[in-house]
Amino acid sequence: MAVEVLMPALSPTMTEGKLAKWSKSVGDAVKPGDILAEIETDKATMEVEAVEEGVLDQILVPAGTEGVAVNTPIAIVRGDDEEAGAKPAAKAPPKNEMRPQTAETTTAAAPPPPVTVKPAPAEADYKGETRAQTVREALRDAMAEEMRRDPDVFLMGEEVAEYQGAYKVSQGLLEEFGAKRVIDTPITEYGFTGMGVGAAMAGLKPIVEFMTFNFAMQAIDHIINSAAKTLYMAGGQMGCPVVFRGPNGAAARVAAQHSQCYASWYAHCPGLKVVSPWSAADAKGLLKSAIRDPNPVIFLENEVLYGQTFQVPTDPEWIVPIGKAKIVRPGDAVTITAFSRMVGVALIAADELAKQGIEAEVIDLRTIRPLDIETIVNSVKRTNRLVTVEEGWPFAGIGSELAALAMEQMFDWLDAPVVRVHGADVPMPYAANLEKLALPQAENIVEAVKRVTYK
Amino acid sequence: MPDFARDSTQLINLYQAMVLTRTFDAKAVALQRTGRLGTYPSSLGQEAVAVGVAAAMREEDLLLPSFREHGAQLWRGVTLQDILLYWGGDERGSASSGPRHDFPVNVPVGSHAPHAVGVALAFKLRGEQCVAVCVMGDGATSKGEVAEALNIAGVWRLPVVFVINNNGWAISVPVARQTAAATLAQKAVAAGIPGEQVDGNDVIAVRAAVEDALARARAGNGPALIEAITYRLSDHTTADDASRYRSDAEVSQRWNEEPIARLRRYLVKRELWTKADEERMLTALSTQVDAAVESYLATAPQPVESIFDHTYATLPADLADQRAAALAARSRR
Numbered sequence: 001m002a003v004e005v006l007m008p009a010l011s012p013t014m015t016e017g018k019l020a021k022w023s024k025s026v027g028d029a030v031k032p033g034d035i036l037a038e039i040e041t042d043k044a045t046m047e048v049e050a051v052e053e054g055v056l057d058q059i060l061v062p063a064g065t066e067g068v069a070v071n072t073p074i075a076i077v078r079g080d081d082e083e084a085g086a087k088p089a090a091k092a093p094p095k096n097e098m099r100p101q102t103a104e105t106t107t108a109a110a111p112p113p114p115v116t117v118k119p120a121p122a123e124a125d126y127k128g129e130t131r132a133q134t135v136r137e138a139l140r141d142a143m144a145e146e147m148r149r150d151p152d153v154f155l156m157g158e159e160v161a162e163y164q165g166a167y168k169v170s171q172g173l174l175e176e177f178g179a180k181r182v183i184d185t186p187i188t189e190y191g192f193t194g195m196g197v198g199a200a201m202a203g204l205k206p207i208v209e210f211m212t213f214n215f216a217m218q219a220i221d222h223i224i225n226s227a228a229k230t231l232y233m234a235g236g237q238m239g240c241p242v243v244f245r246g247p248n249g250a251a252a253r254v255a256a257q258h259s260q261c262y263a264s265w266y267a268h269c270p271g272l273k274v275v276s277p278w279s280a281a282d283a284k285g286l287l288k289s290a291i292r293d294p295n296p297v298i299f300l301e302n303e304v305l306y307g308q309t310f311q312v313p314t315d316p317e318w319i320v321p322i323g324k325a326k327i328v329r330p331g332d333a334v335t336i337t338a339f340s341r342m343v344g345v346a347l348i349a350a351d352e353l354a355k356q357g358i359e360a361e362v363i364d365l366r367t368i369r370p371l372d373i374e375t376i377v378n379s380v381k382r383t384n385r386l387v388t389v390e391e392g393w394p395f396a397g398i399g400s401e402l403a404a405l406a407m408e409q410m411f412d413w414l415d416a417p418v419v420r421v422h423g424a425d426v427p428m429p430y431a432a433n434l435e436k437l438a439l440p441q442a443e444n445i446v447e448a449v450k451r452v453t454y455k
Numbered sequence: 456m457p458d459f460a461r462d463s464t465q466l467i468n469l470y471q472a473m474v475l476t477r478t479f480d481a482k483a484v485a486l487q488r489t490g491r492l493g494t495y496p497s498s499l500g501q502e503a504v505a506v507g508v509a510a511a512m513r514e515e516d517l518l519l520p521s522f523r524e525h526g527a528q529l530w531r532g533v534t535l536q537d538i539l540l541y542w543g544g545d546e547r548g549s550a551s552s553g554p555r556h557d558f559p560v561n562v563p564v565g566s567h568a569p570h571a572v573g574v575a576l577a578f579k580l581r582g583e584q585c586v587a588v589c590v591m592g593d594g595a596t597s598k599g600e601v602a603e604a605l606n607i608a609g610v611w612r613l614p615v616v617f618v619i620n621n622n623g624w625a626i627s628v629p630v631a632r633q634t635a636a637a638t639l640a641q642k643a644v645a646a647g648i649p650g651e652q653v654d655g656n657d658v659i660a661v662r663a664a665v666e667d668a669l670a671r672a673r674a675g676n677g678p679a680l681i682e683a684i685t686y687r688l689s690d691h692t693t694a695d696d697a698s699r700y701r702s703d704a705e706v707s708q709r710w711n712e713e714p715i716a717r718l719r720r721y722l723v724k725r726e727l728w729t730k731a732d733e734e735r736m737l738t739a740l741s742t743q744v745d746a747a748v749e750s751y752l753a754t755a756p757q758p759v760e761s762i763f764d765h766t767y768a769t770l771p772a773d774l775a776d777q778r779a780a781a782l783a784a785r786s787r788r
Contacts, residue, residue: 154580180580186610191603194569195576198587201558202517202577221600225563226570234559235550236765270766270774294768323771370771 003052004073005036007061010044013252013303015070017041021063024056030077037063037074042136042168054079128315130281136306138280139169139245142287143207145316147177150205153291156183156192157209157246166211167247167306193219193244197226197296200242205291210246213262213300220265227296228271243290248276248300249340249391250439256427259435261392263339264401266298267369273322274368276300278343280310282366285320293322300368302341325372327379331359334449335379337402338389339365342440346389349445360449368398376402377409384415385452389440394422416452421445457663459510463727469510469658470718470728471736473502476526477715478740479535480689482748483542487693491752493544498523500656500688503714504620505590506530507661507683511669512588517574519558519567519589523620527590531557535747536754545757546765565595568604568617575613575678586672587615588665594625596639605646605680612677616668619680621655622687627700643680655683656714688713759785 007017020038024030030050037048057078061068068074133141147153154177159166161174161184174182185192189210196208210216216223223244231239250259267274273295277283283301290297328343329350338346343364350360361379365371380386386406388399399420406418424438449455459465480499486492498505505526512518518531525538533553541548541560549559558574561567571589578585595601596619608615619639623630636642643650649671653664661683668679686709690697697706722728763770763778770778 183576186603186607188603188607190600191569191572191607194566194600194604195573195607198519198567198570198573199577199580200573201570202556202574202587204577204580206573221563221566222569226566230559231768232762232765233546233549234765235546235548237550237555238559239768273767370773373773 002057002076002078003054005048005050005075005077007039007068007070007072007074008046008048009070010039010041010046013307014041015307016067017070018066019061019063019068019074020045022059023047026056026059028056029080030054030056039068042171048074050077052077052079126313126315126318128313128318130311130313132309133280133284133312134307134309135277135280135283135301136167136169136171138284138310138312139287139301140171140173141312142284142291143170144173144176146288146291147173147181149316150291152203153205153207154181154183154199155207155209156185156196158185158187158211160184160209165209167303169301169306170209189215189219190222193222194226196242196244197222197230197240200227200240200296201230201238205241205243207243207245207291210244212258212303213246213248214258214260216244216246216262223266223272223296223298224269228269231295232271239294240296241294243287243293243297243299245287245290245299246301247303247306249302250423250428250435251303253430253432253435255430259428261300261390261423262298263300263368263390263392264397266300267371267398267401268396271296272369273297274300275322275366276302276340276368277320277366278305278328278338278340278364280308281312282320282326282364284312285318286322286366288319289322292319297322300340304341305344308344320366323367323370323372325366325375326364327361327375328364329360329362331361332383333358334360334385334387334452335363335376335383336360336387336389336445336449337363337365337376339368339398340391342389342391345440345442346445349442349449352442352446353449356455358449358453358455365398371401371405373405373409376405380406380410381413384413385449386410386414386418387421387445387448387452388418389421389445389448391423391439393425394420395425397422416454419448419452421448457659457666459662459666460659463725466659466718466722466727469506469662470715470722471740472506472510472526472530473658473715473718474736475529475740475743476502476505478737478744479525479529479538479747482744483539484689484693486539486748491543492539493542494692494694495542496523496692497689498525500709500713501620501622501685502526503658503661503718504618504655504683504685507655507658508588508590508618508665510658511662511665513585513669514554515556515583516586516588516669517554517556517558517578519571519574519587520560521564521567521591521595521620522560522562523592523622524560524590528553528557528560533557535744536750539747539751540754543751545754546761547757565591565598565601567591568595568598568601569607571615571617572604572608572613575608575615575672576611578614579611584673585614586669587613588618588669589615590618590620592625593619593621593623593630593639594628594633595619596642597633602642602646605643605648605678608678609646609648612675614672614675615678616665616672617678617680618665619682621682621684623685624687624691624697624701626691626695627697629701638682640680640682646680648678648680650680650682652682652684655685656712656717658714658718685714686712
């Protein structure tokens with residue numbers, strides 16, 4: 001019986017990879033455990049093993065092919081007694097030793113389709129050249145350009161140098177800037193966060209990468225008590241120009257202690273700026289602004305977005321100012337605010353709503369603090385309805401702040417109470433089905449919009 | 456004896472700096488008791504640590520003081536008035552007259568230890584022959600971030616010197632209940648850096664030990680930890696009453712070892728100091744401190760807008776609104 005060999009996922013967030021090489025040729029006999037091929041992502045290389053005995057009948061994806069989507073058939077193995085070219089009767093996912101051997105691997109073999117989003121248009125006033133880049137590459141370019149521009153800028157964190165970043169955001173930086181400016185730290189968040197603060201207070205401009213923002217909890221005293229308050233407490237004499245950056249929020253299947261949104265934690269604190277971009281262009285333009293900013297900036301990225309591609313301006317002087325939201329989809333029926341990954345979800349919801357005759361305006365907040373109140377208020381004055389979307393918990397969340405803002409500044413324009421769409425108010429479940437339920441989905445946003453539009 | 460200790464002028468300078476610190480501390484406590492200063496941590500009995508550390512430093516080195524290093528700040532050029540402003544609750548006290556690069560007082564216990572490592576990293580990246588000097592108390596050595604700071608400083612051989620002002624007490628907790636380690640200096644061992652104990656009531660010994668550590672660090676030979684053993688003769692702060700938890704007998708005994716009388720006896724014995732010198736000095740220092748107090752008390756309070764002006768480098772729109780509202784409220788009154 002012929003079986004298809006599928007492109008495996010190395011991790012729950014992997015959507016595609018490169019088929020680096022074939023270890024077997026068409027016509028070769030294979031038995032379980034034989035290495036068929038090698039696949040690569042920007043994070044790892046692994047071998048694909050055969051699970052069935054038979055003969056390699058067809059190679060469907062040639063060696064060297066980039067961007068092979070997970071679950072794409074890459075080869076067909078037929079039984080010894082079958083004729084060549086037989087149609088496969090069943091799909092067998094290849095054995096993947098890096099995948100957890102639990103019952104849930106059945107869901108991992110069929111991940112949800114990658115979120116399809118329209119590429120973000122460049123800032124309205126930019127007329128220069130753009131190119132397609134992933135968020136990951138855009139962040140790297142932002143750091144590289146700013147490090148070329150200013151010798152005081154340096155990057156430190158766990159795995160940022162030799163390993164090129166735990167999520168490969170710092171690829172090529174060690175090579176270009178050397179170990180003096182791209183610094184691997186010991187596993188010592190409390191310590192290296194304080195060091196970043198000290199180096200900033202001594203006049204440098206550190207970029208401190210947290211492998212994820214979950215680990216910054218150990219260091220929050222330095223972020224709040226030292227970084228955010230120094231300029232104030234030193235009577236303006238000494239500031240702290242530091243960027244704390246890394247992935248924030250839920251990724252996929254990393255469970256309660258590694259899936260949480262810190263936007264409202266940091267946005268609560270005066271002295272900090274908090275940025276959380278969605279598109280690659282904004283990731284680049286805002287990270288550049290953050291590095292140039294004389295204040296401490298919390299830069300919240302998202303692991304799921306790292307591999308998504310958008311058009312990005314190539315001009316190294318092009319930046320996105322902190323404190324400016326962006327209308328990513330104009331509409332007149334309702335205002336939907338979102339940030340980071342939820343912008344993509346909100347746009348999917350907006351497309352669905354459009355099919356039902358409801359034109360939603362989607363605002364990418366981009367900066368959480370200082371919040372672009374003007375853009376939000378002006379939008380709601382036109383749409384008269386507000387739905388806020390965030391991945392984080394509801395209590396004292398960004399949606400709560402926006403609801404308060406609506407009371408203070410939009411009350412007379414509202415035709416319906418504000419509705420908040422947010423993550424479930426529980427620690428993030430590990431189980432895939434429950435995780436999905438705990439995170440805002442496009443249908444939740446569609447329902448919220450119907451509530452405020454009384455449809 | 457180190458070279459500086461053979462120079463009578465230098466010895467007298469150290470002595471006078473310690474007496475100035477003590478005179479100032481007494482005045483500051485008096486101001487607090489009469490409602491004209493906030494909570495204040497006296498450094499009574501520990502003057503040799505602060506003065507010895509600062510005297511060992513070069514101008515271009517960078518001091519990261521905790522909250523009991525007035526003596527070091529004064530030596531570095533911070534004025535008496537700055538310190539009074541700071542402890543009086545006026546943030547202008549940290550926009551100080553000392554070296555602009557010195558860090559302001561760090562009140563959270565031990566969090567300036569990693570800051571010091573960051574400063575040392577900055578020196579190294581810029582190729583500057585400077586050293587960061589972090590002074591912290593014995594209680595700080597129990598903190599995780601201090602261990603992390605020592606560890607990274609060791610791994611990267613950074614130019615930083617950690618001085619532990621071991622005054623025996625962390626508020627009411629004696630060192631024996633802070634750690635089972637026989638010494639605090641040995642905390643350096645796990646970090647792979649040199650650690651030593653020094654008599655913290657001997658200003659000559661403190662300065663000499665810190666000078667040696669600074670020279671090594673400046674030459675690229677990495678960090679060091681110095682435990683200066685002294686005693687807190689005062690309460691923890693003006694908000695504390697140490698008689699509730701430690702015996703008068705213990706304190707009385709420690710008065711016999713305090714650093715100022717000790718150096719004075721040495722100076723007198725070497726015929727470098729007379730009773731007349733002492734009286735002249737006390738009068739001069741008292742006049743100096745009184746003038747600073749007068750100037751401090753005459754300083755106009757901070758205007759309401761000052762709470763907004765330095766929260767960010769440039770005022771964000773929402774804070775600008777709050778600032779305008781505060782100013783409008785003031786003009787209505």
